[in-house]
Amino acid sequence: MFSPADEIKNRLDIVEVIGQYVKLTKAGVNYKALCPFHKEKTPSFMVSPSRQIWHCFGCSAGGDIFTFMMKIENIDFPSALKMLAQKAGVPLVYENPALRSQKSKLIEICEAAAKFYQENLKKNKEVIDYLYERGLKDETINEFQLGWASDDWRQLLSYLANKSYQIEDIERTGLIIRKEEPVEISNQRPIRSGTLNEYYDRFRARIMFPIKDVSGSVIGFTGRIFQGKTPLKTIKDINTVGKYVNTPQTLIFDKGKILYGLDKTKNELRQAGLTIIVEGQMDFLAAYQNGLKNIVASSGTALTPYQLAILKRYNQKLVLGYDMDEAGQTAAERGIQLALNNGFDIRILKLPYGKDMADFALKEPNKLTELVNQAQPIMDFYFERSQQLINPNTLEGKKIITNYLLPKIKNLINTIDRSFWLEKLAQFIKVDPKVLEDELMKIKTDTERIILSEDGEEMPAATYQFNTAAILNRRDILSERLFSLISQKPEFVSLILLYQEYFPEPYYTLGKKLAEDPFFLSDKKKVTNSDLAEELIQKIDYLNLKGAYEIELLNNLEIDIEEEIKNSLKELKLESLKDKLNQINQEIKECESVNDQDKLSRLLNDFNQLSQGLKDN
Numbered sequence: 001m002f003s004p005a006d007e008i009k010n011r012l013d014i015v016e017v018i019g020q021y022v023k024l025t026k027a028g029v030n031y032k033a034l035c036p037f038h039k040e041k042t043p044s045f046m047v048s049p050s051r052q053i054w055h056c057f058g059c060s061a062g063g064d065i066f067t068f069m070m071k072i073e074n075i076d077f078p079s080a081l082k083m084l085a086q087k088a089g090v091p092l093v094y095e096n097p098a099l100r101s102q103k104s105k106l107i108e109i110c111e112a113a114a115k116f117y118q119e120n121l122k123k124n125k126e127v128i129d130y131l132y133e134r135g136l137k138d139e140t141i142n143e144f145q146l147g148w149a150s151d152d153w154r155q156l157l158s159y160l161a162n163k164s165y166q167i168e169d170i171e172r173t174g175l176i177i178r179k180e181e182p183v184e185i186s187n188q189r190p191i192r193s194g195t196l197n198e199y200y201d202r203f204r205a206r207i208m209f210p211i212k213d214v215s216g217s218v219i220g221f222t223g224r225i226f227q228g229k230t231p232l233k234t235i236k237d238i239n240t241v242g243k244y245v246n247t248p249q250t251l252i253f254d255k256g257k258i259l260y261g262l263d264k265t266k267n268e269l270r271q272a273g274l275t276i277i278v279e280g281q282m283d284f285l286a287a288y289q290n291g292l293k294n295i296v297a298s299s300g301t302a303l304t305p306y307q308l309a310i311l312k313r314y315n316q317k318l319v320l321g322y323d324m325d326e327a328g329q330t331a332a333e334r335g336i337q338l339a340l341n342n343g344f345d346i347r348i349l350k351l352p353y354g355k356d357m358a359d360f361a362l363k364e365p366n367k368l369t370e371l372v373n374q375a376q377p378i379m380d381f382y383f384e385r386s387q388q389l390i391n392p393n394t395l396e397g398k399k400i401i402t403n404y405l406l407p408k409i410k411n412l413i414n415t416i417d418r419s420f421w422l423e424k425l426a427q428f429i430k431v432d433p434k435v436l437e438d439e440l441m442k443i444k445t446d447t448e449r450i451i452l453s454e455d456g457e458e459m460p461a462a463t464y465q466f467n468t469a470a471i472l473n474r475r476d477i478l479s480e481r482l483f484s485l486i487s488q489k490p491e492f493v494s495l496i497l498l499y500q501e502y503f504p505e506p507y508y509t510l511g512k513k514l515a516e517d518p519f520f521l522s523d524k525k526k527v528t529n530s531d532l533a534e535e536l537i538q539k540i541d542y543l544n545l546k547g548a549y550e551i552e553l554l555n556n557l558e559i560d561i562e563e564e565i566k567n568s569l570k571e572l573k574l575e576s577l578k579d580k581l582n583q584i585n586q587e588i589k590e591c592e593s594v595n596d597q598d599k600l601s602r603l604l605n606d607f608n609q610l611s612q613g614l615k616d617n
Helices: 006-009 012-019 065-073 075-086 102-122 125-133 138-143 155-162 167-172 262-272 279-287 303-314 326-341 357-363 365-373 378-389 395-410 415-429 431-440 474-488 488-498 507-516 526-527 534-556 561-594 595-614
Strands: 024-029 031-032 047-048 053-056 145-147 176-178 199-200 206-212 218-225 245-246 277-278 296-297 316-320 345-348 451-452 459-460
Touching: 006 065, 012 031, 012 047, 012 053, 012 065, 031 534, 047 507, 047 534, 053 534, 065 075, 102 125, 102 145, 102 155, 102 167, 102 206, 102 218, 125 206, 138 279, 155 167, 155 199, 155 357, 167 176, 167 199, 167 357, 218 279, 262 296, 277 279, 279 296, 279 357, 303 326, 303 395, 316 326, 326 345, 345 378, 357 365, 365 431, 378 395, 415 431, 474 488, 474 507, 474 534, 474 561, 488 507, 488 561, 507 534, 526 534, 561 595
Parallel strands: 277 296, 277 316, 316 345
Antiparallel strands: 024 031, 031 047, 047 053, 145 206, 176 199, 206 218, 218 245, 451 459
C-alpha cells in the first residue's frame, strides 16, 4: 500500500508543479529554467519528468517534488506534504484525533476562530462600511479573511466550546483569558458551566486580521479596536485599551518570527528581487490591493533577526515603509544595522509627512509604484534627516551631526562606501576629512560583525564557516561527470571500461553494471528493478539529469564529446595515481617510524613504479 507521499508523487507531475513557480522550457526529454534559488543568466536548473527529480547545476540544490516545495515555500516537510496533498486530492488521514500534535490542534482552533470572525463581519454593516471608507474592497476583505470580534465577553469561547474543543487548548491559542478574580458581568446571560465562567474572550469589539504562517495556516490574530456609534458594553473607557491587540506568544505564534502576508507574496518577493516592508496590516492591504504584491508587514518597526533571515531567502533589497520620525527611527535602528551587516540594500519610502501607506494608497493609488521607485538609500536618508533637524553651520550642530552619522559610516562593510560617506560628511559640515578620520578611529564598533544563520540566530561572523562536508575531491568530480556523460552516450561505454580500475566507489560498481549492459544507466526500469541500494538508484537519477545538462553545454560550445571523455579519463588516471602515491607515502612514513625494513623496501618499489607511471602520462 502506498504512503501518502508516494500517492502524491503518483498523482502529481513535477513539471506541472515546478512550472507554477518558474518558466520551464523543453530541453530534450527534460526541462530547464533559470534557477529560482540563485541569480543566473544562463539556465542551469533542470527538471526530469521521467525520474520526477530536479537539480540546479549552478547552486547544487536538488531533489524531488517535496524538497522543491520545502525550498521554494520555505516550509518543513509536514507543511509541504499538506500543500501537495491538497493539490493532488490525497487525504491525509490521522489515526486518532487525540494523537494529533498539539500544534496542529491549535492551528485547527485558530482557523475555526477565523471563520467565525469572518461570518461575524458579514453581519456588521457598520464595520464593513468603515473598511470601505479606508479603501478596502470586498475581494481584499475576503482574500485575507478579515473578521469582527463582537462586543461580548464569551461569544467566541461559547462557539468553540460548542464545537467540542477543550478549553485548555483554546486557552493555549491565546484567544481567551482566564479571570484572576470572579467578576459580575452585566448584560450577559449566566453560563452554568463553572469552567467556562472562568474565562472570557481576549478580542472584543475589534476588527480581526488573521495572521498566517508561510504555508497559509492561521496561527494568530491582530485585533484593531472599533467603537462605532454604539456604546461598548465590555470596555468602559476606550482610551484605556490598546488600539491594536495581538495574540500573545504561543506554541504556534511568535510576533518576532512572523511577517504578515508572506504566505500570499513570497513568490512575488523572489521574482521582484525587492521587498517592501510596512508596519501594519492596513498599510499592507492598501498597497497589496493597489498592485504592490512584493510586500510584507511586520508588527512594529523593529525588524528581528528571524524576520531578516526569512527575507534573505527571497532577496536582499528592502524598502522600508515605516514612519521614520525620531521614535520610529530609533525603534528601527537595530534592525536596519543588522540588515546592513548582512548585506541588505536598504531604502526608505518618502511618505508625505503624517501619512502612512494606507493614507497614501487611498488618495494616490496610481502613484504607489512611483513612490517605491523613488525610495531613498538609507545613508542619503540619514544625511537628509540631519540637514532638516540640525544646523550644520554651528559648532554644536557639527558635533551632533558627527556623533549621529559617524557610527553609521563606521558600520558600513565596504571600505569604498565608508570613504565616500566620510568625504560627504566632511563637505556637509565643512570640516577637514582628516579630523573625521581621526574621530572615526576612536569609535568602537562591532568588530565581529553579527550575521544570521538559516534559522535567524545571531552569531559573530568570525564563527561562520562554509559547510565543506559535501565538497568532492577532483577524482570524485571527474568520475561523476564521466558517468553522467555515459548515461546519455552509452556508445562510449567501452572507453570507460578501459579505465575501470581508476574509478572510486560507487562508480566501480556502476562500471561492472555497464560491462554487462551498456544501456543500464539510461534504462529507468532496469535501474529500479536492480539489486542496487536505494541511495545508488537515486544517484543514477541524478547522473542522468546532470548528463543531459552537460551534453547540452558541450554541444553549445561545439566540443567533441568523445574527445572530452577521453581527456577526462586521462585526468582521472593521473588523479588516481596521485592518490595512491599519497597513500604509499603515508605508509612509508609509518614504516620508517617502526623501522620495518622489509615492508619499507616493497613500498619504495611501488612508489617508484607509480612515479614512473605519472611521468609516462
